[in-house]
Amino acid sequence: MVSAILPLVLEDVELRRQGKRILGPVSLTLEGEGITVVMGPNGAGKTSLLRAMHGLERINRGRAVWQGGAEDVRARQAFVFQTPVLMRRSVLDCIAYPLILDGVARRDARARGEAAAEEVGLHVTLSAPVSVLSGGERQKMALARALIRAPEVLFLDEPCANLDLHSTAEIERVLTAARDRGTRIVMSTHNVGQARRLADDILFLFDGRLIETGSGDAFFAGPGTPEARAHINGDLLP
Template sequence: MVSPILPLTLDEVELRRQGKRILGPVTYRLEGEGITIVMGPNGAGKTSLLRCMHGLERISRGRMQWRGEADQIRARQAFVFQTPILMRRSVIDCIAYPLILDGLSRREARKAAEREADMVGLKVTLSAPVNVLSGGERQKMALARALIRAPEVLFLDEPCANLDLHSTAEIERVLTGARDRGTRIVMSTHNVGQARRLADDILFLSDGRLIESGSRDAFFAGPGTPEARAHINGDLLP
């Protein structure tokens, strides 16, 4: 049985670049199940928070602690970027790549990739080069690649920002399915409607600080700060 890597604990975490505070201090504990939606205006620190949690950014101050050993922690989480990272491979080999890195044979990894492509609804010729995919198809490919290891935790940075309504609905279907199969999801979005549809709980950032956190229903029923109220109402802060 694989040991869990959650909870993830952030204690007074800060990220600074060239002496400027980008994020923090943030104190937070990620645990349990479901989908956490990270919200906030442009420049609030949403992407920086996700990158710190995933380990793509080295924090400047504070403490961040997963459960388990470093190799296990890396293997049990995944990250999907707003603009998917493409490799010079076919669609099926892009999806299979994490399993090949794990030592699975190319044949077995490709079989798993076919199943994952079907799971996310990627209806394309899998032998085609990945650069022929549309925006929505690329995001589905990236999701399939991230989910093929059945990660315990999946981070997503505004995965639907550049997609049409149909592609967005399909991505949301994939995410709720992954949640129901036990993957803990942390995702940033500017889309208030998407947050209402997907979130089990909300983190709201402003100026690099976590200023509100709580259940979706409580947050939307009555946000406790003027920044959050303005954001969900579509207002501009003075």
């Protein structure tokens, strides 16, 4: 049996840019199952935290410790950006690309790509260039590409930003299905309603600091900090 790459332990992680602290110090442990929603106002450090956990950011102080070697950890997690990364390929080849990198035969990779597109509800001409997709379709394509490897951990940065209600509902369906299959999901969102629907637990950031954590139910029943209460009430924070 393959050992899990979780838990992920962050120990006093701090990020700085041009000498300015943008995150931290943050200490937390990511383990178990479910969907963790990262919340906070603009500039709170949500994207920076996700990128530090995934390994996209150089950590200036502290450390992020996965269970396993670096190559194995990279292969068993995925990241979906707020603005999906597009390649100069067809929709199907974009989705299948991670499998081709893994050495899967092109025919098999494309067959699995078709199944992944169906799974996320991407009903478009898969031979078309990815540039013709709408915003919602691009996000579904990026999700299919991330999920095709069945990652143990999936990070998503505002996956439904600027999408209509129908596309948002479809993406939430995909995320809950992935969670139910065992993928551990960590995602940021500004949408309080979405956080209520999806969050098994919450990480609330303010001014680069992790100031509140807890189950989704407990957080929304009664946030423990004035900043979190203001945020979910839609109040402006200084």
